[in-house]
Amino acid sequence: MHRDGYFALLEMKNKHLAMPTCLHGQRASRAPCLKGFTLIELMVTIAIGAVLMLVAAPSFEQIRKNANLSDAVSNFIVASGTAKSAALKTGRNAYIVANNAMTGWTSGWFVYLDNNWNEQYDAGTDEILFRHDALSPDISVSTPGTTAFSEGYLLFNGSGFPRAKSTSSGTPNGILIMSVTNRSSSVVVNTAGRVRSCKTNDPGCTTSAI
Secondary structure, eight states, X not given: OHHHHHHHXXXXXXXXXXXXXXXXXXXXXXXXXXXXXXXXXXXXXXXXXXXXXXXXXXXHHHHHHHHHHHHHHHHHHHHHHHHHHHHHHHSSOEEEEEEETTTEEEXXXXXXXXXTOSXXXXXXXXXXXXXXXXXXXXXXXXXXXXXXXXGTEEEEOTTSOBOOOTTOXXXXXEEEEEEETTEEEEEEEOTTOOEEEEXXXXXXXXXXXX
């Protein structure tokens, strides 16, 4: 027993001597070393992370704005296709109009069939086919020239061609421009009723281009 106890004590002593020496204050100690970050290392890491976030934030913001713009343009193209298809199918006039005539296209839009042929939407009589809510505040909309767009509507007749209202002084086709910071896209409608999107100011981004 005594012999076994002696060897057990010797083994414990050897393990203690093998432990790394750590400095606690100004004296050495055989206490176990605790590994981790120092306060300075932690502060430097936080500072680097903050700088990276400041650099990346504008890029993320632009990505968000671009996504909102792409969604708005794509949705208007879909709305135009819905209106044109409904007009061809029913033989009636189909309209895309701004949700709010006062605030214009930034308020969003809806598509309806003019069942009573009076060139305006009448709840309970005309059929709403499609609706899009107000655009993101990041998006601005402009309508160059005097067109149906500038008067807050787009009309397709039963043959699928764009037409102006009887009270309109503008052309039935035109360009609707949607823009965010550093990017702009146009929805173009030609006289044949073709609707497409293109990069604003590109040479082919006109109503006369096929």
